Amino acid sequence: MSRVLVIESSARQQGSVSRQLTQDFIAKWQTEHPADEITVRDLAVDQVPHLDADLLGGWMKPADQHSESEQAALQRSNLLTEELLAADVLVMAAPMYNFAIPSTLKSWLDHVLRAGVTFKYTETGPKGLLTGKRAFVLTARGGIYSGSALDHQEPYLRQAMGFIGIHDVTFIHAEGLNLGNEFQEKGLASARAQLAQVA
Template identity: 80%
Template sequence: MSRVLIIESSARQQDSVSRQLTQTFISQWKAAHPNDQITVRDLAVKPVPHLDINLLGGWMKPAEQRSDIEQASLERSNQLTDELLAADVLVMAAPMYNFAIPSTLKAWLDHVLRAGVTFKYTETGPQGLLTGKRAYVLTARGGIYAGSTADHQEPYLRQVMGFIGIHDVTFIHAEGMNLGGDFQEKGLNQANARLAQVA
């Protein structure tokens, strides 16, 4: 049995393309792996706080010096990190907002990219500690950006995943969602065709 962690980040609900892709992924994954455990964390419904002084204090201070707020911030970060550590497969559903990712997803990443936990510093440079995991990134984009200099989403997430040791990363883009007509249909069809190959 594998554990699958799904991170939703679209602010939209029923009309969200990235959420549609997630539901397709879940349906196909369950059919292929009925015994796997799937956990969904929805950052739009239940956002995690952005990095602040309380979380920094929770990370850096010994337990006896932490305030109650710092301790609570640390425990929240620990919960998010533990979910990631326990997962064999990570799925991030990420619409493109202003050429990059939603701030809610960035906040989640700030909680789980932790020195000594998901990566460590060595004499030869940082070393990721989450080797052996797979990641899938399901994106929805208003225009067509793959391979262009305007795409600050895929390069960033590849860098972040590699930094913590996840190098097996598959991106599935639904592009042209705001272009209408044939562009939208083609983008969805291509994304769904890629999804059909995943499970």
């Protein structure tokens, strides 16, 4: 049995293409892997605060010097990090907002990219500690950005995942969603065809 962690980040609950892709992924995965455990964390519903002084204090100060807010911030980071550590497969659903990922997803990443926990510094540079995991990134994009210099989504997420040791990352893009019906239908069909192969 494997554990699958799904991270939703669309601000919309209704009409969200990235959420549609997530449901397609989960349905396909459950058919192929019925014994697997799937956990969904919805960052639009259960928002993760931005990186702040309380979280930095929770990470850096000795436990006996934590304020209540620092302790609460550390506990939240620990919970999110433990979910990631326990997962064999990570699925991130990310609409493109202003050429990049939603700020909610960035906040989640800021809580789980932790020195000494998900990566460590060595004499030869940083080393990711989450080797052996797979990741899938399901994106929804109004335009067509794959391979474009305007795409700050895929390069950033590949870098972030690789930094913590996750190098097996598959991106599935639904593109052209705001370019008219023909582009929208083509973009969704392409994404769903790729989804059918992932499990």
